[in-house]
Amino acid sequence: MSSLNCFRGNKTDDKGKMNEISHVQSFNRLFIATTFFLQSYYETYLLKQPCMDSNQSGDAWIREILNSHELRCMINFRMSKMIFRSLLRVLESRYNLQTSRHVSSQEMLGIFLYMLGHGASVSQCQERFQRSGATISRYFTIMLRKFHK
Template sequence: MISSYKGDKWIGELLQGHPTRFHNMFCMSQAIFLDLLNELECVHSLHGSSRTTSREVLAMTLYVLSHNESIRFTCERFQHSTETVSRYFSIGLEALVKLSCSVIKPIDLEFCDIPRNILYDNRYMSYFKDCIGAIDGTHVDALVSNAEKAAYIGRCGSTTQNVMVVCYFNMCFTFLMA
C-alpha cells in the first residue's frame, strides 16, 4: 500500500494500520515502538521540535537503520531536508546508544551468582561453575565510504564489521564491541 501521507501523519497511519505493514517498515511491532519511544523520551531525552515530533525522530532513525537506507531516500519518505533528517537521525542514534549502555550490561556486576541451570545440574557444574558467559565474534553487514571500503571487505567480498559479543546464560547481551 502506498500512502499519500508524509512524516508524522504517515507514522500515525502505520500505528493504526496492519501490524505486518508496521513491522516491515521499522522491524518491530507497534507496541514495542511505543514502549521504546516512551523509554527514549522519558529516560534518554529523545526530543523533536515544533515541526518534527520525537515519534518522527525515532521513526526516521529506525527507518535508516532497519533498511540500510540513505539520508536522501529518508528525506523523500518523510519530506524533510537532508539537514533536518541528518540532524534528527544523529539525535535518535545518540538516544539509542544511551539506551544500549543501560540495557547491555551484566545482571550481576560482581559475577558472584552461579546460574541456577548450572548450579543444580551435575553434568555442567564442574565445567561451568566459574563461567560468566559466552563470548563470540561475528561479522555484520556494514555500509562504509569508498575510501574506507578496502579495510572492511569480508571473506565473501561484501563489506562487514567484526563484532564481539558476550551473552549471559539467559541469552541477554552483557557486552558488545564493534
C-alpha cells in the same frame, strides 16, 4: 568594358549578400544561445517549485503505520507497534527525547528505525518523510546519541 564592370559589381553584391546572411546566421545562433541560458537561469533560480510536495508528511505516515495492520509496522520499522510505542516512551522518559518545533519524537524514532531497518540513504528518507537532507541527518544523529548513552 561596361560588361566587365557589371560582372565585378555582381560579385561584390554577392559578397555583400553572403556577408549579410553570415551576420544574420550569427545573430540567430547568439539569440538561441542567449535564450537557452536565460531559460536555464529562470528554471534554476526564479521558478521555485518545492521538492518535498507530497500530501502525506512523515508524521502522518508514521501515524498511519501505527494505526494500521501490525505487518506494516514490522515491514517498515522491523518491530511491532507495541514495541515501537514502548521504545518511544522509554526514550522520552529516561533519555529525555523531546519533540522539536517541527519534528515529533515519534517521527524522529521512525526516521532512525527506517534508516537502520532498510539501510536507507538520506535521500531515500527525504522522499519518505518529506524532510530536507539536513533535517534527516540532524535527527538521525540525535537518535544515535540517545541510543549510545
